Amino acid sequence: MPRVLRLLVFVSLLGCLGQAGAQGAAPLRVGVSNNAPNLFMNEQGQASGILIDLLREIASAERWTLEFVPCEWAACVDLLAAGRIDLLPDVAWSEDRARVLALHRVPVLHSWSQVYARPGSGIRALPDLKGKRIAVLGSSIQSQILPDILASYGATAVLVPAASLERAFALAGQGDVDAVAANHFFGDLQAAGQGLQATGVVFNPTRVYYAALPGRQQAVLDAIDRQLEAWRADPQSVYFATLRQWQGREKAQVMPSSLWWALATAVGLLLSALAVASWLRTEVAVRTRELRENDEKLTTILDSVESLIYIKDTQSCYQYVNGAMCRLLNRPAAAIVGHDDETLFGVVQSRITRAGDHVVLTEQRRYETEEHLSGKVFLTTKIPLARDGTVYALCGISTDITPNKQAEESLRIAAIVFQSGEGMCVLNPEAMMIEANEAWGILVGTPAAELPGTAFPPFALEQDGDDYRERMWDMVRRDQTWQGEVWTRRRNGQAYPAWLTVSAVRDANGVLTNFVCTQSDISARKQADEKIVQLAYYDPLTGLPNRRLLEDRIETALQHANRSHAKAAIMYLDLDGFKAINDTYGHAYGDDILKMVSQRLLSTSRKEDTVARLGGDEF
Structure with missing residues (x-):
């Protein structure tokens, strides 16, 4: 009995020591590389960015103390491997990284990679990178996967590693390399400052996580999952507030077709009015009232059109502008007429617009181009105005196509994401398959082409458990989204664990139109978890x-x-x-x-x- 009592006292002492250790817990050391706006050290030497703000919120809820360690990306990776930092944010998922690092389940961000180059580079698609010199961050996800992607197109490129993303963009801006590949968050912030622009080359849609060494910070990763799951279920949570603060932009709406008809009508009216005005000059005495009325009607029509309509003389000075032009410059017409583009838009922009004016006035032909004015993209058509065979002015019509450009970009990115390695499918409101990608077909063991018209496969929350589909659909219809770990079977009957996410899609009137599902096979992760438990206990x-x-x-x-x-x-x-x-x-x-x-x-x-x-x- 005394020996048993001694053992009980020993266990009690261990509990007290554990509490004392918890009270004096060491701070969580976090590596901070420079990848704005995700994370970076600001001008005051403090850690900042989307991932830092979210981590501070989690630390506040969990009562952690954070210690930020500035480092270049490669150095951060080495510090994590050596145990000199505990947590490394901004880790893009890959199979290799998932094998050697411990990641939480719920991604903190979704990202993709993009190629940036100088204007006129001719880089529009992946095959255009053949033989090019491309700067990348050393040891980054882009440096690992870009060669394989190019190889699938039968192309090769020379990757030039840089110690930091700033250095990579500087190399491209100085012309030492042809282009730079980086995540779109950082690239969109840095490109303009180096004289670069985003190309049409987008690749590797991926998920972003916080990472730790296996077995070292599992409690921290579990806490991150708990907070992210709660935040993402609440549109008013600090998670979405932080994203809106750093990158909130409303989705652009596609230009209605009626506006195109209005524009075409306005152009026709403008040309007709110019012809009528020429004829009316010979009958001014008897047609003064009619001319005044028609002029007022034309002005009303042109001012109601959202397209910019203007007339310039042979010196590129404005002779007429409509209401849309006045609204763009926030000036009355009297403060615009008589001035040129250099006065109104600056030297750089005037050089671009004057180049188009020169073509119209000297070659006497129609000219179309895309122009960037006041942060928007315009489709501009310029036509020469001639009298007695001599061009005396030009008429320009510029239509804002920014929403179209953004919509095209969103559709292109969505198409790329749908063809990614993660299983995705779209269902109708009755939960019948409409479309599935190849990755989904591989997961369920059925070719993707055979899936449309079939029911969503059964699944359970536990192996050999009851079918959970109906309860899940009810929750998605009520809460808009559902995600969790499930057990399901392939066509051949093989059971496997998966991470399933289902979201409801509704139209502008709130009517349910579709369900969108993503699925990932987590068999390897489950096996790794079991092995970790076996080793730990x-x-x-x-x-x-x-x-x-x-x-x-x-x-x-x-x-x-x-x-x-x-x-x-x-x-x-x-x-x-x-x-x-x-x-x-x-x-x-x-x-x-x-x-x-x-x-x-x-x-x-x-x-x-x-x-x-x-x-x-x-x-």
Whole structure:
């Protein structure tokens, strides 16, 4: 009995020491590379960015102390591997990284990579990168996957690694390389400053995580998952507020077709009015009232059109502007007429617009181009105005196509994402398949072309559990989204665990139109989790629970005994003379003895009992 009491006192002391350790917990060391707006060190030397703000919110909720460690990306990776930082934000998922790093389940951001180049580079698609020199951040996800993507197009390029993203963009801006590849968050912020622009080359849609070393910060990663799951379920949460603060832009609406008809009508009216005005000059005396009325009507029509309509003379000075032009410049017509583009838009923009004017006035032909004015994209058509065979002015019509451009970009990105490696499908409101990508077909074991018209496959929350589909559809219709770990089967009957996300899509009137689903096979992760648990809680030699698991079970048994006023028993077993066996017959023989003792102890214990090896010859 005294020995048992001593053991209980020892367990109590361990609990006290654990509480004291928790109260004086070391700060969580976080690596901060420079990848704005995701994360960076600001001018005051403080960590900032989307991922930093979100991590601070989680740390506040979890009562963590954060210590930020500035480092270049490659150095951050080395510091994590050496254990000198605990957490590395902004890690894009890849199979290699998932094997060597511990990641949480719910991605903190979704991103993609894009190529940026100088205007006139001719780079519009992936095959255009053949033979080019492309700057990338050393050890980045772009440096790892871009060669394989190019190889699939039968192309190769020379990748030039840089120590930082700023250096990579500087190389492209100075002309030392042909282009630079980076994540679109950083690229969109930095490109203009280096005289670069986004090309049509977009690749590797991916998920972004916080990473730790396996087995080191699992409690931290679990806490991050809890917070992200709660935030993403609430549109008013700090998660969405942070995203809106850093990158909030309303989705552009596609230009209605009626506006195109209005524009065409206005152009026709303008040309007709010019012809009528020429004819009316010969009959001014008798047609003054009609001319005034028609002029007022034309002005009303032109001013109501959202397109910019203007007339310039041969010196590119404005002679007429409509209401849309006045609204763009926030000036009355009198403050615009008589001025040129250099006065109104600056030297750089005037050089671009004057180049088009020169073509129209000297070559006497129609000219179309895209122009960037006041942060918007315009489709501009310029036509020469001639009298007696001599061009005396030009008429320009510029239509804002910014929403179209943004919509085209969104559709292009959506198409790329749909063809990514993650399983995706679209269903009608009755949960019948409309479309699925190849990755989904591979997961369920059915070619994607055969899936439209079929029902969504059954799944359960536990292996061999009941079908959960109807309850899930009810929750999605009510809450708009659902995600979780499920068990489902392939066409051949093989069961596998998956991470399933389902979202409801509604029209402008709130009517349900579709369900969108994504699915990932998490078999490898489940196996890795089981292996980690085995290593953490069980003795590798005997397979018995180790000291850590024993302490947990003792604490649980004591709590149960206190609640139920029952008794709990502990037996401590120490093999006398075991050292002599090792010294005489060798450690292999000694290991066999320990295994044999373990089996005998198990054979004499009940199913609810715990047999553990504390270490050495102690059980």
